[in-house]
Amino acid sequence: MTKPALKTLAILGSSGHGKIIADIAEQLGFSVSFYDDAYPNKKNIEHWSVIGTFSDLLNVPSNNINVAVAIGHNNTREEKIKTLAKNGYTLPILTHPSAIISKYAQIDYGSVIAANAVINAFAVIGRGCIINTSVIIEHDCKIGDFTHISPGTSLAGGVCVGRSSWVGIGSKVKQLINIGDNTLIGAGSLVVKDIPSGVIAYGSPCIKVSENS
Numbered sequence: 001m002t003k004p005a006l007k008t009l010a011i012l013g014s015s016g017h018g019k020i021i022a023d024i025a026e027q028l029g030f031s032v033s034f035y036d037d038a039y040p041n042k043k044n045i046e047h048w049s050v051i052g053t054f055s056d057l058l059n060v061p062s063n064n065i066n067v068a069v070a071i072g073h074n075n076t077r078e079e080k081i082k083t084l085a086k087n088g089y090t091l092p093i094l095t096h097p098s099a100i101i102s103k104y105a106q107i108d109y110g111s112v113i114a115a116n117a118v119i120n121a122f123a124v125i126g127r128g129c130i131i132n133t134s135v136i137i138e139h140d141c142k143i144g145d146f147t148h149i150s151p152g153t154s155l156a157g158g159v160c161v162g163r164s165s166w167v168g169i170g171s172k173v174k175q176l177i178n179i180g181d182n183t184l185i186g187a188g189s190l191v192v193k194d195i196p197s198g199v200i201a202y203g204s205p206c207i208k209v210s211e212n213s
C-alpha cells in the first residue's frame, strides 16, 4: 500500500524556536521546510533546509501548505501571522504530543504548545501564542493574542495575561492576577499583585521597573 503523502509545514524563522517547532511538527507527521529573510545567505538550520524568504513563501499557493511563524518577538510574529492569515494560509495549532490539554480549554490558531505543557480546564489561549516547555496554565486562565509564556512558568487559576506580553522563564503567578498588554515579566519573577500594561517588571515580589518601549 502506498504511504499517504506527508503534510507540509513551512516554518517562517530559522531560529532556536524554529527548531522546537520543527521537532513538534515532525512528531505530528509534517514534513518541514524553513523560510527566512536571511536566505540565500542562510541555507540550512541544523539538517533542515532554508528554501526562501518571506516573499518566496507568499508565492507558494496557500492551499498547498500549512505555515508556522517561529519568531519570538511578539509584534513581528503578530505582523507575519496576520499577513499569512489575510492571504489564506492555514496556521495550525501545533501541540507537542507530551502536552496535556483539557478538552475544556480553547486555543486559537497559530499557537504553539511545547513539550510537557499543561493547559487546564476552561483556560483560553489566543492566536499566535507561544506556550513554552513545561508551562502550567491553570483552570480559567486567559492568555491574550501573540503572548509568550516562557519555559517552566506556572500561572495559577484565573490568571489573565494580556496581548503581546512576555512572561519570563520560571515565573510564578498567583491566582486571579491580571498582567496587562505589551508587558514583560522578567525571568524568575513571583507575581503576587496585578501588573499594568506596557511595563517591564520583575523580582520577588514582582514590581514595575520601567516602561516597556
Ligand SMILES: CC(=O)SCCNC(=O)CCNC(=O)[C@H](O)C(C)(C)COP(=O)(O)OP(=O)(O)OC[C@H]1O[C@@H](n2cnc3c(N)ncnc32)[C@H](O)[C@@H]1OP(=O)(O)O
Pocket: 132, 150, 151, 167, 168, 169, 184, 185, 186, 187, 188, 189, 200, 201, 202, 203
Ligand atoms: C526557550 C527560551 O529561551 S525562552 C526565553 C526565556 N528568557 C527569558 O525569560 C528572559 C527574560 N528577560 C529578563 O528577565 C531580562 O533580564 C529583563 C528583560 C527583565 C531585563 O533585561 P535588561 O534590561 O537587559 O537588564 P540587565 O540584564 O541589564 O539587568 C539590569 C539589572 O536588573 C537585574 N535583573 C535583570 N533581570 C532580572 C530578573 N529577571 N529578576 C531580577 N533581577 C533582574 C540585573 O541583575 C541588573 O541588576 P544590577 O543593576 O543590580 O546589576
